[in-house]
Amino acid sequence: MSQTENIEFVIKELTSVNNPNSVHGIYPYRGKISALDADQILKQIPEGSVVLDPFCGSGTIVYEGLKYGHKTIGTDLNPIAVFLAKGKVNIPDSFDSIQSEVIALIENAKTLSKYNMVKESASKHFHEDTIDEISRVSVFFESMSDYVKACFLGTICLTARGCNHYMWTSSTVGKDINPKRYINFYEKLIQKVKKHFYPLNRNSAIYELDARKLSEKIEIESVDYVFTSPPYFDCLDYTAYYAKIIYDILDFDRIKIREGLIQTFKEYELDMKLVFEELYKVCKKGAKIIFVVGDKKIHGKLINGGEFFNSLSPFKNVKFLERSYTGTSSQVFDKLNDTKRKEQIVIWEK
Template sequence: MRHPLHSICPYFAMFPEAFVAEQLLAHTRPGELVLDPFCGRGTTILESLLNGRKAIGSDVNPVAACVAGAKADVPSLESILERISELEVQFNDDLFVGETLPEFFEYCFHKNTLEEIVFLKKYLNWQSDPVDRFISAIMLGILHGESHRSQSVLSNRMPRTISTKPDYSVRWWRERNLSAPERKTFPILREAAKFRFLKRPPEAKGKVVLDDARRATENFQDALGQVALVVTSPPYLDTTDYSEDQWLRLWFLGGADRPKHRINRDDRHTVLKDYWRFLNEVWKGVAPLVRDQAVIVVRIGGTKLTKEDLFSGVTSGLECAFNERRVKPIHSGRSSEIAKRQTNAFRPGTSPERLEHDFSFAIS
């Protein structure tokens, strides 16, 4: 059984924990430090901690930072359940007035459920408090999904991996005469929290920061020269815009109540020269953290780039960043078909299957 913490909040563009475990066993020993500068939902972070390694990571997107941060610093189940009960009492006792929201929210959530969601959105301090962060991560995982199949989903019928656009969603629900089910948020939160603890969480604590990957050295000054392994997957060229795909979860964490295109400039690159410049700056930001003998593993793809293009681009960027050290490819790259592409999920047959590639480099 995979650890239940891995699936706390799914979305597209994530690699499986088995891939991380393979790299850990091949290139590190227990107690050594692992870095993921594009940590996403925290697969590298959690799997490293579960395997007795230390782990640090960053991500510029709040949803990723919240979910990965919850996995990096898991509170006790008792403290989580106590906090949920405290919030429930506060909700029932307070004369709470929520924010005025667009029409989408009337269709997406039952009125009573929406009141609970907006209350939690206001009072959960996900950026500073580990318990609130963990509860927020659970909320992100149950906020929307296939409610006709699961009683633990709070929304009208939606995908679980992405937040569909408001106008499209409302039109789709109207055409099918679908209404949002009334769901009791606090009991669902309790059961969801208990499920995540069906297996023992890692005892060690990692660190995840909400910031640009290029500032990795600034954010992890206490890890200078200590990283034994980097396992990461940067944004792919000309692929999805994270801030649009995750707009509803971003709203819950304090963002806008409608999709915003390219909240972060580096969510999506469409110009090749800018893309490689960005990644080269990331490697330069990471380099001071990497120890004398280390390995960097990169999973990467792109709709306009061949395997050879990607290998050349990553190699040259690493050689520039580690210009006084040796960068040696461990192999020529391993390719695999992207199993769950977003395009195929929503517009089947619109484009051919695409590949992503794993490149590994020894740094000495």
């Protein structure tokens, strides 16, 4: 019997998707699937399955899948997403090694005699002493371990909030508040590393890869399950908000990165058809493909996400579930947009 035969998924509606005691709080990545929501699917998949998330974002699904002994593969074109996902699945077993790395990193940063300050477009959001500390630490970014890189990025977000008197939300950059409040970046980085240290057995691969080109990196007919929550039309700019600040600090070309992502309505249908073609190539016969999607209001018209993706899929439809959004901040946007959105979970089979 194959890894994918005779699985009858049971999916319950959650009253809350919050899980504060989680490594996924390492960074406020917008639009990420709830770890609790991902868990109820992953625990029903046979142990040892190859699970692919072609839009892995900050790595929620690839990390949670490791808890059940799956071999997880995550791909994303957003460099920040890749840094975060790699950080989560490559947490060292020893906290002593992490602590030693961070202490040495901070000491080296403090003693730097020559370094470049970050762009004014980023520095304006911080107290001058805080951005000086960030500038010093950023010099060593490339040499950081995966986990410390992820913590470094998350600490930038946390200190940006703090410098603006915590008037910004955890995921949204607001109006600059002046005068800036000084936040000790070194101390916050040490706290972040301690708070999110949850090592686990590692059997995962993360690639900075376009989902429209999966077969360039992933072996043909090697995947048992695809489980993902794809970017939905032009709902979110994954290079905006805190990511924009980080890209300026790291001196990445944010505009070029954004242009490569799948997130514009005009090209979306063609892009997703290409993704489905690639998924068909890398999936085994009998593989299950699970998409968690949602309704979206475009040009005044409400589009059912499940029906939209079903119309593009080359796979056989197995199950179509629909539920209301509950226990999430999306309800605030529903009131603003006068919509009552639904979420669809679509399961196909090759």
